[in-house]
Amino acid sequence: MKADAEHQPFGTRLGSGRSSRVSGAGVTVADDHVVKVVENVDAVAEKYAAFYRLGQRFSFHAPSVLSVDRAAGALHLERIFYAASLRDLYSDAIYRSEYREMEGLLFTVGRALANIHLNLTQEAAVDWVAPTTLKNRLSEYGYNIDHSPPVRRAILHGDFGYSNLFLRTDGQLVILDPCPDGIVTHGCWERAPVYVDIGRMLSCLEGAALPLRAIVRLNTATICRMQRTFLDGYRDVANFPVEDTAAFAFGYAIMMEQAAGSKGVGSIVKPALRYNRLVRRNFPLKRKLKYYGRANLVRDDIATVPTYSVPKKE
Known part of the structure; x- marks a missing residue:
């Protein structure tokens, strides 16, 4: 592409x-x-x-x-010259409502991540420990990381998202900075569920770290389409099952962790947007307001934002 x-x-x-x-x-x-x-x-x-x-x-x-x-x-x-960030490419696709090239790129990104997980090795790798706050976010989604079925583990990229994914003008994908993000990952060589890297990418496609004017233009159908394309690319290479429930649980948890650390307008608007997405999915939300302390911001008049795009549980 x-x-x-x-x-x-x-x-x-x-x-x-x-x-x-x-x-x-x-x-x-x-x-x-x-x-x-x-x-x-x-x-x-x-x-x-x-x-x-x-x-x-x-x-x-x-x-x-x-x-x-x-x-x-x-x-x-x-130093890498003349490359466009995935964040800018995704924002541009949203503004133009043209996603064909973005889908091709996301399929390639998914394949690349699966190849990393399958082939990156290090005997001295350490086991990742889930931060307590991330466990809480996963529990909000209904996923218990301590009592879930065994999942595939691999050495992580550590910060697989917008800031480290670029496309050169010759069409080649560029992957930068395989280091911990300091929020969810903390070690250089960490072995963890593959969903840690997958979830960060899903949170990006949900709209995390996008400009607010791009976020409000996203709709559920588009988000789902982009996330599914990325997962299809990953599954095209992976020789192990990739479960939707775990993938989207980590995507949700990481997205909420990022929102909790935002400042300025984003610290007010983004949690409210996410709250409304959850409302539409019938979560028991009153107990979750304590994480934000912003119940007064969550009103019916801001419930026009896109719903969170994970599939509803049967």
Whole structure:
């Protein structure tokens, strides 16, 4: 799938400019490389190298490690030029109501994640421990992670979402920064249910981290279509069952965790939007208001937002 010419300016965010600048926590963008300061630099460098090799095998691109500065705890990484973020591409598709190319990209993204889960190995990987708040969110959905049937576990990307998925102008998928997000994942090499990575992607397609004007244009049918396309791509490669209930439970839980950490207008509007989605799915919501303390914001006059798109339980 080729990126449209109108998307090329988004590449400035990954490197069409030439000056050094700070682009995020611990990340400095230089003329021809990116410097990322990390904890446990050797472990992170090893994971970046593993992702680069996987990309060569499975037709996506991950930045190569140019050098390791152990004294500074920093990686010098290949800089990716002229690439559009998945967030921008999805927003643009929503504004244009044109999703054909987005569906092709999401199928590719699903296949790439399944190949990562099947082929990323590390003997020293540690077992992921679900944060208590995430368990609470899963319970809200009706999913008990401690008493659910055994699920497939794999080494995670750790932050598989908008900020780390891009499309180059030559049509190749780019996957960045296989590191923990600090909210749901906390270790570089963590082995966890595959639904942790899957759920983050589903939460993105639900509208997490999109501009508010894009969120309110989304409808249930479109969200379902995008989420199903991503899951179809994942299932096209996976040699194990992928259960809808678990996938969407993690998608919901991660989405709510992100909303809880938002600030400004988003901290008011987004929980109210999610509340109304739950109302329409007949959840016992009064007990959940304590998580927000914003009952006065949840009114019938804001119930026109899209419903949450997970399938209803039989």
